[in-house]
Amino acid sequence: MRVVTWNVNSVKPRIPRLLPWLDERQPDVVCLQETKVNDEAFAAELGDELAARGYEFAHFGEGQWNGVALLSKVGLDDVRTSFPDAPGFPDPAAAPEGRAVSAVCGGTRIWSVYVPNGREVDSDHYGYKLDWLSKLRAAVAPDAADTMVCGDFNIIPTDADVFDPVALAGHTHVTPRERAELTGLLDLGMRDVQREHWPDARIYSYWDYRAGMFHKDLGMRIDLVLAGEPIAERVQAAWVDRKARKGTKPSDHAPVVVDLDTAPDGNAGPMVPPPSRPATVAPGSVKLPHSVAD
Template sequence: MKIASWNVNSLNVRLPQLQQWLAEFAPDVVGLQETKLEDHRFPDAALAELGYRSAFHGQKTYNGVAILVRDQTPEQVQIAIPGFDDAQARAIAATVDDVRIVNLYVVNGQDVGTDKYAYKLRWLDAVHGWLAEELRAHPKLVVLGDFNIAPDDRDVPDPQTWDDDHILTSTAERNALRRLLALGLHDALRLHNHEAGLFSWWDYRQAAFRRNLGLRIDLTLVSDALKAQVAEVGIDRTPRGWERPSDHAPAFVTLR
């Protein structure tokens, strides 16, 4: 099972790129973030033509998440974080065969110390409680998405700039991610590769992609029950080089 995560940064703009990538990369499951579409505008029929059935949770202009599954319908779909009052469309879960998929578009947080930063930490705390419940019900769990957190110094171009005072790398954010991992989850990429500079996001400005000045903030996490089944993991940089690209590249993990 090849499972991928991609922040498409507007599915309305990026649908042709998604269609091309699905045809070429052929993932079995895809979590999308920042679809930026209300549910009635989601391109369900266009994706079905490529063999993908969709579960989606969207809103106008901002946020939006979806799970695409090849050749079958997502089951046991959960929209949003249970018990957490949140107007933003940032979370969705579904079961595919015997694997539970949780797709997250984590709050950016704007700047350390702001109201949006506090909301990010509250949101992550709610996710922690939700994932604890999901793991009890579904030992085979994959949590993927745009986490808006670079896990450690290997995941930034300059640790002196991306430090405790910087959004996406502050101690509180990284500790929140570590709390999720402590539930029994593993950063799939780091099971196989400890190299620095493997980024999934690059700013559109200052030739950041060409210079590889990016961040690794798009993650695939696997539970203890799936750790030994990780066969391949990586970041597909190819779509980032296409015309009118998203600023993110897909992250993926393949399970035996």
């Protein structure tokens, strides 16, 4: 079973990229984030095309911002939007944003999540991010062994997962409290399957559009696939499809591909194709083109 997570950064303009990519890579389950449409618009834009390719789908989004989806060729059972006690924003008691959807696909509970950005440390957005992650952990915990949590976590797991940790100092995505929430999910017995598969490799999944960051390979790894122990043992390949980040009107994120049981493209490598001229930078020598990724 091929499981993919991809922040498409607005699904409508990405349809000319998404549909040919589905035909090329033939994933069984796709977790999308940041669709920026509501449920009705997602169905109107993509429903017929997905059905023609054999996909069932579930989408949770309020339009304009956020939005997550699951596409599946291997079943889509017990669909759940959000999770118990998920906080809203700015009022925690408000209805939850379109940031999580899950279903049983091929016998596995799979989540597509779009973790809040956090924006600035100690802001209301940052507190919301930490609260959201804590509640997600509580929701995943009972069935963690048989679960995959896939998506844009807006957390850089370690300093090895960013082109320059000094450039991120003082920003969100790298703070001890955010990383502790991610560790909390791993402490449930879940595993970061791509990093585990390529422990010493340079791996990024997001590159800012500006300042030539993609061409220099100055990125960060914030799109993750976490899997319970029995599922992680089935991983045959785990890689970032850099090809999908190239060309005309790409998302600023690339898909993360995880193959269970069989690997149609072999043990392809950490990023496919690998960057041809990755830049190396002195710590602190490159200024971020904006505050932090989304």
